[in-house]
Amino acid sequence: MLLNLVEISSIASIKETVGGILSLISNPAAISSDLIRLIELDPPLTAKILRVANSSNYATAQTIDDIQQALIWIGFDTLKEIVLTQKMSEIYHNGTPVFGYSRLQLWRHNLAVALLAKTIYRHEFGEKGNKAYAAGLMHDIGVIVEDQLLHKDFIQMLQSLKDTPQSLSDGEVSLFGYDHGLVGKSLAENWNFPAELIDGIGFHHNPGGAREEYRLFVKTIFISDYLMLEQGYGYVAMPLPDREILQQYVMDLGLQWHALHAIVELVLEELKKDERKGYLTA
Numbered sequence: 001m002l003l004n005l006v007e008i009s010s011i012a013s014i015k016e017t018v019g020g021i022l023s024l025i026s027n028p029a030a031i032s033s034d035l036i037r038l039i040e041l042d043p044p045l046t047a048k049i050l051r052v053a054n055s056s057n058y059a060t061a062q063t064i065d066d067i068q069q070a071l072i073w074i075g076f077d078t079l080k081e082i083v084l085t086q087k088m089s090e091i092y093h094n095g096t097p098v099f100g101y102s103r104l105q106l107w108r109h110n111l112a113v114a115l116l117a118k119t120i121y122r123h124e125f126g127e128k129g130n131k132a133y134a135a136g137l138m139h140d141i142g143v144i145v146e147d148q149l150l151h152k153d154f155i156q157m158l159q160s161l162k163d164t165p166q167s168l169s170d171g172e173v174s175l176f177g178y179d180h181g182l183v184g185k186s187l188a189e190n191w192n193f194p195a196e197l198i199d200g201i202g203f204h205h206n207p208g209g210a211r212e213e214y215r216l217f218v219k220t221i222f223i224s225d226y227l228m229l230e231q232g233y234g235y236v237a238m239p240l241p242d243r244e245i246l247q248q249y250v251m252d253l254g255l256q257w258h259a260l261h262a263i264v265e266l267v268l269e270e271l272k273k274d275e276r277k278g279y280l281t282a
């Protein structure tokens with residue numbers, strides 16, 4: 001029933017572009033012309049990308065006025081992330097802050113988790129981290145679905161969290177019978193996301209439920225989610241999970257705490273720069 005509502009909501013407007021960019025991120029044989037074609041099919045997205053390419057963040061001395069130029073200047077992998085970020089941001093507009101929650105705060109949280117997950121993969125595993133970025137950016141998509149499509153019940157659930165502190169998942173299960181991870185997983189399956197991302201979205205609070213081959217990936221999302229909440233990039237007041245779980249997952253990934261703390265500091269500095277430039281607004 002909820003997914004039927006998604007298909008007639010504003011969330012459905014991002015389906016084709018998001019699905020297309022995730023396919024490119026997951027396909028090592030993807031080529032730049034595929035990305036250019038995807039962007040140019042969406043004129044508003046094209047305008048956004050050119051605006052980003054001409055921003056001070058990329059400090060070009062000449063005006064970039066087409067996507068081919070943007071691709072050359074920014075790079076294939078970075079442009080894929082920008083496309084996904086710009087398209088995902090469209091569903092976080094509007095909404096009134098209530099009980100400590102806002103769509104803007106949720107968007108900031110997702111961006112922070114995406115950046116940390118990617119940076120862990122790059123610094124610790126020697127990988128580009130594009131999939132980790134995508135999973136981090138989309139791990140809480142179930143929350144925005146609940147907010148937009150079950151808004152009155154969602155606000156009631158936020159009230160219950162304020163009155164009786166508990167995890168968001170527990171509050172959701174008590175009211176809806178399911179949590180945002182399951183909502184996000186169902187949406188990801190329905191939209192034919194890659195299997196790794198389906199598990200990253202669906203089991204980011206419970207990596208043990210993920211398929212064995214994706215558990216370390218999902219644990220990275222859990223760790224990134226936990227640490228960004230701990231650093232103040234949250235979106236609703238709730239207690240953090242038991243820290244022993246975090247410590248176990250850090251060990252499972254073979255991470256060293258001093259290295260992880262250094263990565264967090266790097267990410268926090270980058271987020272502060274982005275905030276000063278206004279990049280963390282949806």
